[in-house]
Amino acid sequence: MAGNEAAQARTNRRIAWVSLLLFVPCFFGAFLVGEGLISLLGYEVGDSVRPPIWAAMVATVPALVVFALPLWPTWVFGRRAGDRKAMIPFWIEAVLVTVFVVLNTVPLGQ
Template structure:
C-alpha cells in the first residue's frame, strides 16, 4: 500500500474517519427518538397513548427521524468509499457496518409500523 503525503490523499485517514463516523449513531439514536416522538406529540399523539396514530402521523413523524438516524451511515459510506478509491480496501468494513446498522434500524421501524397498522 502506498500513501501520498499530500493533504487529503492518505487513505488511512479516510478509513479512520469512516470508523469514527459510526460513533454518530450514539447521538442520532437519541435524536431520532426525540424527533419522532416530538413530532407525534405535536400532532396530538403523545407517547404511550391508548390510540395508535394514523398512517399519515406515523409517516410525518418517522421519516425525519429515520433521516436523522441514517446520517452517520452516509458519512461512513462516503469516507469508506474514498479510502477504497485511494487504494485501501479496509474502507469497506465501516461502510458495511454502517449500512447494516442503519438498514436494520429502518427495517425494524417499518416492521413495527406495519404491525401497528395491521393490529387495528
Template sequence: MSGPAGPPPAEVGGSARRVLRTGWVAFALLPVAFVGAAILGDWLLSVQGYSSGEGDLPTAVVLRAGLPALLVLVAPSIAGAWCGHRAERLGHPGGRALFIVGTVVAAASVVLNLVQVIASWVLGL
C-alpha cells in the same frame, strides 16, 4: 479465490486513512443519533397534537414523525458506509469492513422500524 488484498495500511495514502477515520467517527455517533431520533420523533408527534404513548395513531401522523426520525437514526451508518467505500477505493483495505458494518446497521435499522410499524398496523396495537 479472491482478488488482490490491496497495499498494506503502511503504504496507503493519508487521504485514505483520513476518510476511514472520519467514517468510524461518524459511525461512533450512532448512540447520539438514536437519542436525537427519539427526541425528534416525540417532538414531531407532539407538534401534530399526539403523544408517543397513544396506541391508535393515524398512519399519516406516524409517517410524518417517523420518517425524519428514521433518517436521523440511519445517517451515521450511511455516512460510515460511504466513507468506508471511499477509503477502499482510495486503497485502504480497512474500508471494506466499515462499508459492510455501516450498510448492515443502516439496513437493520430500517427493517426493524418497518417491522414494528407493519406489526402494529396488522395487529391493531
C-alpha cells in the same frame, strides 16, 4: 508522493471507522425527532390509542433520516481511502440502519 497518499488513505480509513460513533447522537436524535413530531401532531407517545398511519409516517420518516445520517460520512471517507476494507464501517452502518428501519416501520402496518 506515495507516502503522502498512503498517509491520506490511513487518515480517511480512520475517519470512516470513527464516524461509527455518530450513531450515538443520531440514535437519540432520531427518537427526539420521531416522538417530538408525533407529539406536535397531537398524539401521546406510548398511548394505547395508535395514531393514524399518516401521522406515524410523518413522524417516522424524518426520524429514520436522522438515524441514517452517519452513512454519508462513512461512505465518503471509506471511498476516499481507496481500500475495500475501509468500506467495512459503511456496511456495518448499513446493516444497523436496515435493522432500525425494519423495527420501526413493520409495527406501523399492524
